[in-house]
Amino acid sequence: MSNCNNTLYSILNSKIGVKRDTLFSTPLNRLYDWTFDEHIAEVFHDMLQRSVPGYSNIISMIGMLAERFVQPNTKVYDLGCSLGAATFSICRKIRAEGCQVVAVDNSPAMVQRFRRHLHSFRLHIPVEIIEACIQNISIENASMVVLNFTLQFLTPIDRQSLLNKIYQGLLPRGIIVLSEKLHFEDNTIGELFFNMHDDFKRLNGYTDLEITQKRKMLKNVMFTDSIDTHKIRLNNAGFKHVEIWFQYFNFGSLLAVK
Numbered sequence: 001m002s003n004c005n006n007t008l009y010s011i012l013n014s015k016i017g018v019k020r021d022t023l024f025s026t027p028l029n030r031l032y033d034w035t036f037d038e039h040i041a042e043v044f045h046d047m048l049q050r051s052v053p054g055y056s057n058i059i060s061m062i063g064m065l066a067e068r069f070v071q072p073n074t075k076v077y078d079l080g081c082s083l084g085a086a087t088f089s090i091c092r093k094i095r096a097e098g099c100q101v102v103a104v105d106n107s108p109a110m111v112q113r114f115r116r117h118l119h120s121f122r123l124h125i126p127v128e129i130i131e132a133c134i135q136n137i138s139i140e141n142a143s144m145v146v147l148n149f150t151l152q153f154l155t156p157i158d159r160q161s162l163l164n165k166i167y168q169g170l171l172p173r174g175i176i177v178l179s180e181k182l183h184f185e186d187n188t189i190g191e192l193f194f195n196m197h198d199d200f201k202r203l204n205g206y207t208d209l210e211i212t213q214k215r216k217m218l219k220n221v222m223f224t225d226s227i228d229t230h231k232i233r234l235n236n237a238g239f240k241h242v243e244i245w246f247q248y249f250n251f252g253s254l255l256a257v258k
Helices: 004-019 040-053 055-067 084-094 108-121 156-169 185-202 208-218 227-237
Strands: 076-080 100-105 127-131 142-148 170-181 242-247 251-257
Touching: 004 055, 040 055, 040 108, 040 185, 055 084, 055 142, 055 170, 055 208, 055 251, 084 108, 084 142, 100 108, 108 127, 142 156, 156 170, 156 227, 170 227, 185 208, 227 242, 227 251
Parallel strands: 076 100, 076 142, 100 127, 142 170
Antiparallel strands: 170 251, 242 251
């Protein structure tokens, strides 16, 4: 991890207050479908850093993309903002005048925690935090939209319509950053990355029990797509310039420019 990422995450850790994720360290009598409730929100920052390869790099680079692409007097949308890591990174790097960040999440627990800590960041960019389903948000006068591991929690039938709406609300030269866990049509590659991801989690202190219980809880709520599927959807929405800019095992992030 770079010094830039270390600095960013040390600030986030101190502002948000990080509690170690031990939620699934003992056998659960019943495994429910995954929900972003208060228990998850309390440990979510630690969970992401220990579960998602390259997460801190993606967050840091989202800020760098904001510095390059956010236009004066426009809006930036962080859709599925959770505790606000991407929003914070964006606000640290925006240099254009008159901008606003609109951060949206449908989890009351995430939104409450984000609002609770927002004042301590002392950001120079105004941030509006909205508790809502991202499908119900209007996108307008946007120069940047971030979907950071968010689209995978929508039903596949809703994904194209959301991307279409984002494209319509983006200004020329506006961008979308789409980060997702990825599916691979090549079974050999898919199995390799799947196993390496498990190794990554073990190296970060998760036990096989924790890994298995989380996977079972996510099975019915998170549906992954291939890189090609993401590119086709973005092309269908109208984007002509689409490419994956980051990949670490079965996690990646795509950039599309209008």
